[in-house]
Amino acid sequence: MCTLSERDRKVNWHPYTQMQTAAAxxxxxxxxxxxxxDDKENRYIDAISSWWVTLHGHANPYIARKVSEQLHTLEQVIFAGFTHEPAIVLSERLLELLPENQSKVFYSDNGSTAVEVALKMCLQQSYNKGLPKTKILAFTDAYHGDTFGAMSVSGRSVWTAPFKDQLFDVLFIDPPNADNLPAIKNMISQYAQELACFVYEPLIQGAAGxxxxxxxxxxxLLSFCRALNITLIQDEVFVGFGRTGKLFAANHLHTQPDIMCFSKGLTGGTMPMGITTCTEQVYQSFLSEDRYKALFHGHSFTANPLACAAALASMDLLLQEExxxxIQSITEQHIVFAQSITEHPKVKTLRHTGTILAIEWNTGEDTSYFNQFAAALYRYFWERGILIRPLGNILYLVPPYCISNEDLSYIYQTISQALDTL
Structure with missing residues (x-):
């Protein structure tokens, strides 16, 4: 009889995987x-929330119950010309938590498409107004998804090389710091009349390391762009829903975006869903007696009632005092642990924001997603019952909020041992 791994190899093609050389x-x-x-009943601590999505842990009984209740009421309905209470309530509750300028919610099905929607909003907003704004501003080494629009505004790399001739032109800038801000502002000023929008990952560029x-x-930087009437797209797909120590990265900032993108933790990792929110001003630019000025975008599962129910349940859990x-406890424990290893000779750099901790290993090689040290790191932790997914020589922790202090301590202890032995 074939094992599950053998059956999988016969029929499935996995993401970000060279299938010829990959382990089962x-x-x-x-x-x-x-x-x-696993299928042998070995237990592993999910230290990365299964690709940053599982906020409240796996098989959460409260979310499961709410989805089950919705499944017995309404599982799906077309969202063009129809609506339903779960979508209405989710939009109402989310807008209450977001910056005051956010006014409308547009549903899609994942983070990449949430960004696609945002880009189309910006470009068509300019088109509807008859403005010659077709350029987009983005960060170097950005990652916004793998569909073509999202790829175009992501950093150019070996990931995007096969498609370079199909990606639209983007003006890339480095993330701001005290030294480079004057030069960045000068560059933006030169292109301001052409820039439809600035899309950015606030505070943390996840896939970049x-x-x-x-x-x-x-x-x-955002205030400067706002003064030049450049629409701001804040991609909170990764950092939203508590990851930065506050509910949203927007809560760390004074200048608020015109458009925001959400996914990953939105449903507590239960099922796919994307959301793009926008200001009333952006929304109004599509209102017209001319039907051709409508936003022509949609998905079969737009505002799926089951996903809305999962998102509402996840929000209930997120807002509980516990x-x-x-979130605060994980943040504080990360800080204490980071301080304990900051002088270790194998620690090249330490980065920490909220519940996210990243350790850049000093391997003598350039930092890269394809750094071979990733395989050794992954194997070391897996053999000790911990799931991580290093970004090359960068080990990071993005734990579910339900993780125990004991499990966090064990992970820290294992990192310390790895620093001493690997």
Whole structure:
């Protein structure tokens, strides 16, 4: 009889994987809280929330119950010309938590498409107004998704090389700091009349290696762009819903975006959903007696009632005092641990924001997603019952909020041992 791994190899093609050389995929048969269990009943701590999505742990009974209740009421309905209460309530509750200028919610099905929607809003807003704004501003080494629009505004790399001739032109700038801000402002000024929008990952560039920039300089940059009437798209797909220590990265900033993008933790990792919110001004630019000025974008599963129910349940859990205290506790424990290893000779750099901790390993090689040290790191932790997914030589932690202090301590202890032995 074939194992699950053997059956998988025959039929499945996995993401970000060179299938010819990759090890067999590990079968996971169930999850519970911060743990995953394989087909041999080995238990692993999910230290990365299964690609940054599982806020409240696996198989959360409250979310499961709410989705089950919705499943027995309404599982799906077309959202063009129809609506339903879960979508209305989710939009109402989310807008209450977001910056006051956010006015409308547009549903899609993942983070990449949430960004696609935002880009189309900006470009068509300019088109509807008859403005010659077709250029987009983005950060170097950005990552906004893998669909073509999202790829275009992501940093150019080996990931995007096969498609370079199909990606639209983007003006890239480095994340701001005290030294480079004057030069960045000067460059933006030269293109301001052509710039439809600035799309950015606030505070943390996740896929780039958990690169972090300060809120103060980002605020200054956003304020400068606002003064030049450049629409601001804040991609909170990764950092939203508590990851930065506050509910949203926007809570760290004074200058608020015109458009915001959400996914990942939105449903507590239960099922796919994307959301793009915008100001009333952006929304109004599509209102017209001319039907051709409507936003022509949609998905079959737009505002799926089950995903809305999961998102509402996740929001219930997120706003509980116990969860908010756990976010603060994880943040504080990360800080204490980071201080304990900051002088270790194998630690090249340490980066920390909220519940996210990144350790750049000093391997003698350039930092890269394809750094071979990733395989050794992954194997070392997996053999000790911890799931991580290094970004090359960068080990990071993005734990679910339900993780226990004991499990966090064990992860820290294992990192310390790895620093001494690997």
């Amino acid at each position: 995929a590990v079968p996971i048969v169930r999850g519970e809280g911060a743990y995953l269990y 958990m690169l972090m920039h300060r809120a103060e300089e980002l605020d200054e 969860t908010l205290q756990r």
